[in-house]
Amino acid sequence: MANFFLDNKDLQYHLGHPLMRKIVELKERGFAEKDKYDYAPKSFEDAMDNYRRVLEIAGEVCGDVIAPNAEGVDHEGPRVVNDHVVYAEGTARNLEAITKAGLGGITLPRKYNGLNFPLICFVMANEMVARADAGFENLWGLQDCAETLNEFASEEIKQAFLPLVSEGATCAMDLTEPDAGSDLGAVMLKATWDEERQTWLLNGVKRFITNGDGDISLVLARSEEGTADARGLSMFVYDRRDMAVKVRRIENKLGIKGSPTCELVFTNAPAKLVGDRKMGLIKYVMSLMNAARLGIGAQSVGLCEAAYREGLKYAHEREQFGKPIILFPAMYEMLSNMKAKLLGARALLYETTRFVEIYKQYTHISHERDLTPEERAEMKFYTKLADGFTPLLKLFSSEYANQLAYDALQIHGGSGYMKDYPIERIYRDARITNIYEGTSQLQVVAAINHITKGTYLDQIKEYESATYLPELEKEHKLLIALREKLEKMIAKVDATEAEHKGEGYKDFHARRLVETAGHIIITYLLMRQSGEVSDYLTPARTFAKIAQAQVNAAETYIENFDWDQLAAFKQVIDEE
Amino acid sequence: MKKELKIVVLAKQVPDTRNVGKDAMTPEGTVNRAALPAIFNPEDLNALEQALRIKDSLPGSTVQVVTMGPPRAADIIRDAMFRGADGGILLSGREFAGSDTLATSYALACTLRKVNPDLIIAGRQAIDGDTAQVGPQVAEKLGLPQVTYAEEILGIENGKITVKRRLEHGTEVVECPLPMVLTVNASAPECRPRNARRIMKYKYALTPTEIAAATPDSEFVKVASTKDYLQITEWGVAQIDPDMQQLGLTGSPTKVKKVDNVVFQVKESKCLSCSDNEIDALMKELISSRALG
Numbered sequence: 045m046a047n048f049f050l051d052n053k054d055l056q057y058h059l060g061h062p063l064m065r066k067i068v069e070l071k072e073r074g075f076a077e078k079d080k081y082d083y084a085p086k087s088f089e090d091a092m093d094n095y096r097r098v099l100e101i102a103g104e105v106c107g108d109v110i111a112p113n114a115e116g117v118d119h120e121g122p123r124v125v126n127d128h129v130v131y132a133e134g135t136a137r138n139l140e141a142i143t144k145a146g147l148g149g150i151t152l153p154r155k156y157n158g159l160n161f162p163l164i165c166f167v168m169a170n171e172m173v174a175r176a177d178a179g180f181e182n183l184w185g186l187q188d189c190a191e192t193l194n195e196f197a198s199e200e201i202k203q204a205f206l207p208l209v210s211e212g213a214t215c216a217m218d219l220t221e222p223d224a225g226s227d228l229g230a231v232m233l234k235a236t237w238d239e240e241r242q243t244w245l246l247n248g249v250k251r252f253i254t255n256g257d258g259d260i261s262l263v264l265a266r267s268e269e270g271t272a273d274a275r276g277l278s279m280f281v282y283d284r285r286d287m288a289v290k291v292r293r294i295e296n297k298l299g300i301k302g303s304p305t306c307e308l309v310f311t312n313a314p315a316k317l318v319g320d321r322k323m324g325l326i327k328y329v330m331s332l333m334n335a336a337r338l339g340i341g342a343q344s345v346g347l348c349e350a351a352y353r354e355g356l357k358y359a360h361e362r363e364q365f366g367k368p369i370i371l372f373p374a375m376y377e378m379l380s381n382m383k384a385k386l387l388g389a390r391a392l393l394y395e396t397t398r399f400v401e402i403y404k405q406y407t408h409i410s411h412e413r414d415l416t417p418e419e420r421a422e423m424k425f426y427t428k429l430a431d432g433f434t435p436l437l438k439l440f441s442s443e444y445a446n447q448l449a450y451d452a453l454q455i456h457g458g459s460g461y462m463k464d465y466p467i468e469r470i471y472r473d474a475r476i477t478n479i480y481e482g483t484s485q486l487q488v489v490a491a492i493n494h495i496t497k498g499t500y501l502d503q504i505k506e507y508e509s510a511t512y513l514p515e516l517e518k519e520h521k522l523l524i525a526l527r528e529k530l531e532k533m534i535a536k537v538d539a540t541e542a543e544h545k546g547e548g549y550k551d552f553h554a555r556r557l558v559e560t561a562g563h564i565i566i567t568y569l570l571m572r573q574s575g576e577v578s579d580y581l582t583p584a585r586t587f588a589k590i591a592q593a594q595v596n597a598a599e600t601y602i603e604n605f606d607w608d609q610l611a612a613f614k615q616v617i618d619e620e
Numbered sequence: 621m622k623k624e625l626k627i628v629v630l631a632k633q634v635p636d637t638r639n640v641g642k643d644a645m646t647p648e649g650t651v652n653r654a655a656l657p658a659i660f661n662p663e664d665l666n667a668l669e670q671a672l673r674i675k676d677s678l679p680g681s682t683v684q685v686v687t688m689g690p691p692r693a694a695d696i697i698r699d700a701m702f703r704g705a706d707g708g709i710l711l712s713g714r715e716f717a718g719s720d721t722l723a724t725s726y727a728l729a730c731t732l733r734k735v736n737p738d739l740i741i742a743g744r745q746a747i748d749g750d751t752a753q754v755g756p757q758v759a760e761k762l763g764l765p766q767v768t769y770a771e772e773i774l775g776i777e778n779g780k781i782t783v784k785r786r787l788e789h790g791t792e793v794v795e796c797p798l799p800m801v802l803t804v805n806a807s808a809p810e811c812r813p814r815n816a817r818r819i820m821k822y823k824y825a826l827t828p829t830e831i832a833a834a835t836p837d838s839e840f841v842k843v844a845s846t847k848d849y850l851q852i853t854e855w856g857v858a859q860i861d862p863d864m865q866q867l868g869l870t871g872s873p874t875k876v877k878k879v880d881n882v883v884f885q886v887k888e889s890k891c892l893s894c895s896d897n898e899i900d901a902l903m904k905e906l907i908s909s910r911a912l913g
Contacts, residue, residue, distance in 0.1 A: 094820045
């Protein structure tokens with residue numbers, strides 16, 4: 045009888061953000077479909093009421109079906125039978141419940157039988173599913189592949205595939221190969237046009253494919269013979285009903301064990317070309333990856349929520365030395381920091397989602413009509429913010445998922461190390477979040493550009509100029525000082541980098557700069573929320589303390605790090 | 621025999637007695653309805669799921685929920701519509717107040733004679749009264765055969781329904797001609813969740829009483845009055861032609877003579893270690909005290 049939406053005030057708060065009015069207007073285009081579809085909203089209030097009601101259904105399915113199945117799914121896992129994946133029994137039951145609840149195609153247009161909900165709602169549902177079972181989120185969250193089809197595929201493909209997603213079809217994105225992981229430009233799976241059958245045929249092997257036996261697969265393949273780089277790759281869509289892809293094996297993983305990670309063999313698998321040839325990696329995979337990173341952000345925040353709740357519950361229940369352990373400073377400090385990080389990660393998740401949402405909607409509108417100059421400027425503004433905030437979100441939320449799982453397990457003591465409590469599963473599940481869809485190290489590579497371009501600093505100054513509660517004056521002043529430190533750090537790093545090009549000085553310190561920006565941004569977001577709901581005052585102050593300590597550490601490190609000290613770190617390269 | 625069926629699910633809105641706190645009972649020993657949320661009786665949801673499965677397998681079939689209760693019981697009709705029911709009838713009016721199981725089944729039987737369904741499905745019992753009488757009484761009053769403790773409908777063919785029953789020491793498969801009354805156990809599959817598209821479509825469904833109670837410029841009333849499928853049927857005594865003597869308090873021979881508050885008290889407890897000796901001693905003690913065996 046648990047409802048993961050109704051029991052989460054923070055989630056409900058984010059649904060009510062002031063920017064929702066703009067988002068709903070963009071998404072519903074003036075409620076143009078209200079007479080065409082019996083489930084289309086008639087007004088902003090009607091739309092918001094729909095979102096709340098549907099998220100409540102999602103929260104119920106998560107609390108009553110998916111969460112209770114999580115342990116069984118973790119133990120049983122999927123199997124390969126006759127070259128195809130058979131899900132764990134609990135996974136099959138989860139899929140049935142979530143499909144019957146009509147939670148497919150959440151963001152897709154109604155003409156494809158979608159719900160036409162804002163991305164925010166999908167991210168919220170994703171977060172709740174991950175809290176219930178992070179492995180199942182992998183399967184279900186992949187429905188965002190449909191967004192890439194919706195954005196780039198022909199009408200014919202959209203008509204053929206999108207309604208299936210709305211009915212609950214699962215998706216996969218087949219990118220990685222044995223010799224092409226982070227370097228996707230090396231993909232070799234071959235696509236050839238068959239004149240006789242009038243179709244593209246795919247041949248080759250893919251590896252580490254999440255839900256590789258899903259109903260609909262987006263496949264990155266080499267369509268241009270004789271090429272060896274990204275420019276020879278195109279995107280294809282494959283329908284499982286053609287039965288031309290075999291699952292050779294599934295990986296035995298540390299965590300997210302319910303989600304099958306497949307090695308696939310394509311043998312003359314018929315497929316349709318998505319969008320334009322040669323744009324597969326350059327354009328479409330980039331779009332897929334950005335959506336996927338937002339998805340991992342949601343998965344990570346869901347894991348943070350699960351870990352915090354398990355830790356808090358145990359700290360209240362467990363008694364040592366004659367009292368509940370939460371009464372000990374070491375415990376309440378840990379839990380307060382966990383809560384601040386959880387709320388901070390969620391604040392960053394929905395801030396990022398709103399940025400992505402607005403620019404995506406303008407992109408869709410620009411396919412229907414010309415944008416006004418103001419709209420174009422706004423689209424550009426939000427595109428830049430979305431590009432900057434997505435890697436920051438992926439970095440912070442996935443690291444926090446790991447930290448919170450670690451701390452929550454620590455609170456459990458020896459019991460946490462046993463299979464008897466859910467925290468050991470959460471701990472294992474969290475470990476993948478800062479690895480896949482780009483490791484934390486690769487998020488820093490993406491984010492450092494926005495340190496250079498000033499995306500973060502501009503936005504920090506934007507937050508800085510807002511008004512905050514008088515009680516937060518001290519924290520506001522602190523953040524101004526931290527921003528000045530960030531500028532000082534950037535100046536030193538840039539100057540040293542310019543002086544000693546090619547030594548890697550900036551790359552060496554990139555994470556410290558990016559994390560400094562992130563700590564300042566998250567504190568501002570929590571301070572802003574405090575102005576609306578006083579519950580956020582304490583976590584905002586707690587997070588400000590974390591930010592202060594972390595930024596000072598980064599500053600001390602960079603301040604005292606001359607370029608020639610890099611040599612000491614390079615010594616390890618020569619070690620065997 | 622036509623393929624599609626007209627199915628009625630009998631349902632009841634009940635106070636949620638599953639997670640009762642200290643305010644659950646009044647000092648007089650009756651259920652404090654104000655302190656407990658009103659929910660769809662759990663086994664009636666199992667019944668609804670069975671009905672919806674038939675509707676899925678026999679296209680063209682309809683599922684109507686019939687419930688007797690105060691105006692707010694319309695909530696469970698809407699809830700059923702969110703899950704897949706086509707609509708429902710709320711039987712409401714002060715004449716029905718104070719009904720025991722006999723008066724309830726009489727009122728429901730009168731209603732069902734007007735509806736004339738092919739199949740009537742109900743939950744085994746409601747969690748507030750736990751009598752399990754209403755379903756069987758309805759069958760008797762309508763002169764229909766009944767199958768109780770149903771866990772699964774195995775098939776419907778040639779005007780006959782095949783049902784697996786869950787009994788104390790096993791299961792039993794029986795066949796029964798339609799029309800009939802079926803009561804469903806909690807061991808049957810759980811009801812499907814509310815559906816996103818249906819909740820957006822049917823959230824505006826209202827009963828005439830609800831329309832009358834709303835402010836005239838209410839968005840809900842405006843929408844509800846434009847579509848037939850958004851009108852929930854509401855019947856009173858006028859629509860079901862009953863013998864007034866058999867309704868409500870007058871038709872209810874059940875009288876509550878006395879209510880005892882049962883308070884569970886902690887008695888003497890014992891701590892055992894995991895040693896074989898102590899477990900062995902405990903087993904012997906339980907067997908000799910006839911707690912086991």
